[in-house]
Amino acid sequence: MTLEREELRDAWTVAMVDETAPATAPAGAIAGIPATVPGQVHTDLEREGLLADPTLDRDEDAAKWVGRADWTYSRTLDVDPRGHERVDLVCDGLDTVAELTLDGVQIGATRNMHRRYRFDLRDSTDGSNTRTERDLEILFESPYREAGRVAARAGAMPGPYDEPFPYVRKMASNFGWDWGLTAVTSGPWRPIAIERWSTARLRDVRPLVDIEAGEGVLDAHIAFERSGLNDLDQDGEDDDLVLVVTVSGETEDGAKTRQRSRAQVTPKQDETVVTVRVPEVQRWWPRGYGEQPLYDVVVELQTVDGEVLDRHGFRTGFRSTRIDTAVDDIGRPFDVYVNGTRIDVRGVNWIPDDVIVSRVDRPRYGSRLRAAADLNVNMVRVWGGGVYESHDFYEVCDELGLLVWQDFPFACSAYPEDEPLRSEVIAEARDNVARLSRHPSLVLWNGNNENIWLHDVDGWDATLGERGWGLDYYLDLLPTIVDAVDPSRFYTVASPWSGSESLFANDVDHETHHSWDVWNRLSDDHYRDSVPRFVSEFGWQAPPAWRTMRDAVSDEPMTPSSPGVVHHQKAASGMQKLADGLAPRFGVVPSDFDRWHYLTQLQQARAIATGVEHWRTHWPRNTGVIVWQLNDLWPVSSWSAIDSAGRLKPLAHELRRLYDDVLVAIRPVSSVRTVPAPDRTGGSDHPTASLPVADVAGSAPAGFSPIEVAVRSTRRGLDSVVRVRRIDLAGRVLAEETLPVHLDAAGVAVVTLPDAVGVVGDPTGELVVADMDWRRAVWTPAPDKDMRWEPAHYRAAFTPAADGDGLDLVVEAESLVRDLLLQPDRVQPGGTVDRGFMTLLPGERVAYRLHGVTEADIPSLTGTAVLWSLDRVLAD
Template identity: 50%
Template sequence: MLQATPLTEGWILRHEGEALPAVVPGCVHTDLLAAGVIPDPFLGLGEREVAWVGRREWTYETDLAPSDGHEQTDLVFDGLDTVAEIRLDGQLLGRTRNMHRSYRFDVTGMAGRLSVRFVSAYAEAEAVRGQLGERPGAYAEPYQYLRKMACSFGWDWGPTLVTAGIWRPVRIERWSTARIARVRPLVSVEQGVGVVELAVEVERARVEAPLTVEAVVGGVRARAAIDKASGAVRLEVPEARLWWPRGYGEQPLYEVELTLLHEDGPLDVWRRRIGFRTVELDRSADEHGTGFCLVVNGERIFARGVNWIPDDVFPSRITRERYRERLGQAAAAGVDLVRVWGGGIYESEDFYDACDESGLLVWQDFPFACAAYPEEQPLRGEVEAEARENVVRLMPHPSLVLWNGNNENLWGFRDWGWEGRLAGDSWGEGYYLGLLPRVVAELDPTRPYTAGSPWSGSWEHHPNDPAHGTHHSWEVWNRLDYAAYRSEVPRFVAEFGWQAPPAHATLRRALAGEELAADSPGMLHHQKAEDGNGKLRRGLERYFAFPEGDFDRWHYLTQVNQARAVAAGIEHWRSHWPVCAGTVVWQLNDCWPVTSWAAVDGDGREKPLYHELRRLYADRLLTVRGRVVAVVNQAGEEWAGVLRLRRMSVEGAVLGEAELGFRAGRRAVAEVPVPDELEPAGPKEFLVADADGLRALHFPSPDREIPYPRPEFDVTVAPGAVTVTARTLVRDLLLQADRLHPAARADRGLVTLLPGERVTIGVTGWETPDPDAARSALYCMEPAS
């Protein structure tokens, strides 16, 4: 039977004659941090002080003991970052140049000193650029010239920390006769029967040994012979329970076990969990353009999505527990789709396992982002090898529903001046429209593929045409106010968002000792977007009097503006289902403490946007759209009730009201016209719409024009709770719980109270409730000064 022994002990990191203890899996930066050689690059200006690390060579070493009792011994690396030379007892085993692949070396009969020497990723990238020629990209760093996590070279939300190391597990595998080299599971549903077809490849130590495989799933067992190096076995599971996205049903998972046998003795075992479901991508043309709608088990899905970036710039630090915490936050916010963005990595099995269990659909980008990528060697072979490996690796996961060729590269070719600069040079089109769809069609025909995001479906339309396929809405934020979201109805919005700084406690930890200001040195260093602070300011000034010199007020208002911006988009687009079939917010998470578009900051704290997503992505939503109230019902049953409309003054008077019946079908939208007499007139009035405990508010004027009363409210505290009772209109009340204690969390974000209304905010991690402290951590809209 194959025996696997992890190689985690005894590693050292060598550099210029010095030896430091090393942790494997890990990376150079984390080892240097642990040894106290470098400062924490996440704190203050520390990133600048460690830039040299990415431009040096590094070597990992350990001793490999001799092995016996088996015919074959393999050294297996699940991931090497990135350009490495592997030697055992001085003998060259091989060279690598791809972070996204695994590697296996035959070390039968060998022992001695194992060394893995990493060349600087910069040196490799610059050498490839010199060989193949310059290619344009969104950033000056040379990330498109090697197969490595692009965002380790920095992004508009991330630091430039170019890593090296043995970033995924390494082990010794000992085996005899034969081993399982690859299993490709095709999982389908045919007339209520779950079908599993397992294509098996084996590696042999004995060429003539008769081999069979036996597979078991859901109590069904089947056997098949292995002919030389391959074979296949098919199993049918009657009345298989379907796996559903969260909110649509349950997520039953079936254990599949495949055993390789020789003379009825086991040689190797492959185990995975699968789920039975069907998935299609409806790209039909209609009177609105070209659709883009995921269909799971025959049910059309409005995707309530978030974009996912690597949760740490040092991915080896992301544990199973951390994946589950972050993805649990997504699920708790009503998210049902997570897009794994193309500037990152193919995530670990822990990520996809968590998505399988929680019903989070996964849209998986191939790792290409915001650049022209050469299609010649040495890159082309690496691209195909990594695609083939990762498609097969991730196939068992029912949560995976879409393969996407790249992020923004087709759009970049058309709109970012690339075409003229390339002058006919390759730039990646052959990957996205040729190689990758062929690989997916060959290996994983059960899932749809799209060439890119954004992508209109063909060159007949602009790549980012909102009427065709996927759309990235970045004119808003970069140039336009978020009110512009309401000017169009894209078929599927795969990226959009608005920035805000991280939580106060996150800033205090990352910028300890600094007097915080929007433009203080640390704040500017932890703002990576081009003119990011300028865009934040212009976004605020459209609605508020800018709080010059008041950091706390600036911090609060930027959080409010982020939540309002995203709400403007999602409410509008959800109300136009089924023309629009999904929104994928940029972004769920951060990889370090930074001002960014994230809903959850780099320390894992939820911004107000996160709590707003819980409202926006709930099954049922009310929103005021022009002169109608849209009643959005994504639940599986009809929603019928009474809508109460009130025209109110900011002083709290009811100026008019009505009760109107509504009926919204399952997974449908109904529209209720607002009577003319209830339309708010001028900045002193607003509209309130209530139904079944849900509320929509419409203020027709920007805050700077609204004569808010000075907010008055009472605060009481109890263990685990802060209760606020309003005596006036209190708009966008926010308890910043982390100001009470860094470990404190609130269970809700922004809330607007009418006079006499009360809200109780749950608080965890605050051991000594104090009304004065609670009041000092409460922020809301105030009269313009």
């Protein structure tokens, strides 16, 4: 009989264990309210009106009691085997410290959110009754209580936050972060099911792929479990099992292909490898380098007479990957190769998309990841303070061609190495490395986020003494597991990491680098101080879209300093750092929300552009940048490009330009400076030196330093021209040159500019514009506060979209228009636009496409703060 799976989604209730109720909990018992499974208790409490949404206003503080209480989930369970030999309770994810009982008899206990569990229900009662309807109860203990017990044994673990996440294997950012609220969850966050089966079942399938001599090779590492009821102490063929692996897809010329391999195993075996070779295989490529053909794989466990006992089906892709970190004449690169091609990595960091992570479903994953792909992203780093995401996440990445860098969940803290955590780490790592092995998008595993770097810069040894703090996990345990379970993937010790314990972990010349001195203490022009080999984190903050903040904060008036807005800023000195970015560049830190919001969005886009333009145009010394961060888990001022409501910030539109296959940039001729090593001290998620913010606007005055044009072509050579104009602020062209751009192959072309366009005579009254096809770069020689901006004049013409969905807008400039921004969400909650900041010269036209608005909204779409240019914001 084939294995039967029945998911247990209905008829659950949840109750608070009264004696664990914190003093801040609401009065009265919380007993027997309907529960959503999969789910976490916060959503049920909110639905029943027992908890305010912690993402709104300052309600986070009033909801923290939930994480201090114990919660019991209950339902009736039918354990009738229905003709099968085994009945198992399968829990794909329990958050986090749980005890499971059936009719009051314990059947299991857990202490790890990141693992899957299976409980054999054959011996689940005392045998006093034979009824098949049983009462299942899952008691979730407060994670704080478990963490307290472990902390009492392990001792203090240094880190930047006063929360006990290192002591429990749970999503760390539940406990708050410098972009996240504190909402410590409990509950069955992934599906729970009954599985009935006989004879044997598939326990684990790890399909490792490669390409050899043009053939696709799939090595299916298969483990299976026997029921234990009919095992015979003999070696007759009747007791053998048969494994059949079928791979179906298309060849490169479009013909259907179906390849099958089988293996027969004896009762003494519980695992084997079945290899399937696929001739004329289509290779899976990262986005921008080719297509993403996926092959259907079916693994069947059969008896010798052909009865199917269990079946797993999924899709995978064939590609070869490697990461080169061999020492070169600079240090150590971090070069990602797929199918023998070195990839120009243009990435984003991914955090959990909701603090109540069970609310994130496949449509949400699809929306966020498709948005990333539309921004020309080709790698997503799953950050180590979150979770191993569901298969839905990785399947969408497989389909879109988004490479995945996967952190193990260790972030920004010392972690105990003793029991019970060590055994949990081993089980968790083996489980997830195996579970995710089928995804072609996954190319590397990373041991931790910033822990080794922080250990060194923050002097953790003074607190730790001789106690372990996680280094053994990263240097020995985790790489051993990856090598044993999935040797097809690369393992890196940390991010950042320089390849050796003898080197400073964040050395710019070796492997991966986090750039956080900029933002924390330095202006964004200091991104040009060096060329790291691979930047796996860097970022600059801005608030979410206006509508997202307005929906979350009821302050009247809403200002940059109003209580709700300040509460939705979690970074240490975050508001001051935003101000420190605005003042030197724009000469003002507005007190009204609209102007502040515009300028912080512009500053974020400008800062990220400075770094990306610099690093990408120094290929191949730098081969990758991964911006912090793509997404948010609540409405917050953060480093994200897409806010928690899914609205694109202007940074997202700027990333589309920066991550294009062809990038045009203007940069100082001396674009890599030699600077002394900073005084490295830390104390936050993003380590920083404790020095004042530099009074630098972000652009060197061209009257003192000439500029050049750099063109990065990712995949092909170029034979084109760049049009460079020096323009005064009235829009008059003072000088113009059309210069050749030639590349025989992908790479960087540096175009030397004649003095007429490469040196500005009046740094506060001129700018330089470089155009190649439709791509544009703009250079302002002085800070915007010193530029003598003139009022912008333009015409805006709206027409209904031809497809009836939204409006088309054409803006025609009558003067120089600097940083024009349209924000239709200020008019309609569903209003979106396909462009961010735009700079136009006199006579130029730009077309916008708007969704979520109608003709009735046209008068409002040209109003103050909806359609704005920089000169107006600075003049108001």
